[in-house]
Structure formats: structure tokens, C-alpha cells
Amino acid sequence: MSRRKGFDLACPIYTFLANDHLRLDELLRRAGDEPGQIDDEAYAQFRAGLLRHISIEEKILMPAAQRMRGGEPLPIAAKIRLDHGALVSLMVPPPTPSLILTIRSILTLHNKLEEEVEGLYEAAEESIGEDAAGLLKMMQQAADVRILPHNSDPKVMEAARRAVERAGHTMK
Numbered sequence: 001m002s003r004r005k006g007f008d009l010a011c012p013i014y015t016f017l018a019n020d021h022l023r024l025d026e027l028l029r030r031a032g033d034e035p036g037q038i039d040d041e042a043y044a045q046f047r048a049g050l051l052r053h054i055s056i057e058e059k060i061l062m063p064a065a066q067r068m069r070g071g072e073p074l075p076i077a078a079k080i081r082l083d084h085g086a087l088v089s090l091m092v093p094p095p096t097p098s099l100i101l102t103i104r105s106i107l108t109l110h111n112k113l114e115e116e117v118e119g120l121y122e123a124a125e126e127s128i129g130e131d132a133a134g135l136l137k138m139m140q141q142a143a144d145v146r147i148l149p150h151n152s153d154p155k156v157m158e159a160a161r162r163a164v165e166r167a168g169h170t171m172k
Contacts, residue, residue: 011121012132012133013061013124013128013132013136013139014115014122014125016136016140017053017056017061017114018115020049021107021111021115023049024046024049024050024053024107027045027049028043028100030042031043031095031100032097032104035097038095038096040095043100044147047095047147048144048145050087051145051147056139056142057114058081058084060142061124061135061139062074062080062124064131065128068127068131069127074124074127076123077120079167080110083113083169085163085166086160086163086164086166086169087106087110088163090102090106090164092151092159093151093152093156093160095150099172102169102170105169105170105172106164106169
């Protein structure tokens, strides 16, 4: 991934969210580390963490940036939301090795869009300006997302496949 060279303390939102990416990357790695097997505990932690992370971006970060821009969304917001929809849809079925490969593939590109220069985090932080410290506190205190049981219905997998394709990705 193309991450900034070191996190800047003057960019607390970027630092908070990029560090969370690192934590989630490690959980996903542990979940699918053994070929053909899933570490259920690591995957459950990843799933809960990813859903909370997406919730923070969707309910706190992007709306705040849009408000500070006079109601205009960040230019990258539409693509980020398509990726979020695909990722959330992949959290519904039970994990499989191919599902984990798909998630990892999407996150590799998605995290880059958020972390790169002029990506989501930098653009949002610039838009938010002086309100960054208050927004960071809201993000840190964000509640966990309610996690529902996995759903094995084949229609769920088909819906996930459509969401992944709509976001411009492919199932592995």
C-alpha cells in the first residue's frame, strides 16, 4: 500500500484512521493466514472493527467534511461509498478463503484512496480545519456497530457479488 511516510501529529484524523487500517490489516492477515482455514476469532474482531471504521467514516468524517464545504461532498466520497457498500456486503456471509482474498484486494486499493496524498483523509482534514480535534474525539468515542450473525443464503452472496462489481472490483 502507498502510505504516507510516517504519520503527522498535525493530522490527528489521518493518524487515527490510518493506524486503524494497520490494526485491521493485521487482523485480516491473521484471519486468513493458514491456507484453506479461517481463524474465526481474528475474523470476528476484523469484522467488528471494519464495520465500526466504516461507520466512523460514513457517519462522522464525510458528513463533517461536507458540512464544512457548504454541503458539497468531497470529490472522492462517491467512490469511497461504493467501496464501503461492497465491503459491508462481504461482512454478511460466513468467511471463506476466497471471501478473505476479495476483501483484502478491495482494501488494498480502498485504503490507498483514503491515505494517499489528496486522498479522503487529507481532503477531509483540510476541509474540517480547526474542528479536527473535536471530530477526532467523536471518532474515538464512536460506539461499536451491532453485529448480526452471518447469513449463508445464496442470495446474500449474489447481492455481495453485485455490490463488489458495482464498486469496480471482482470476486476472487
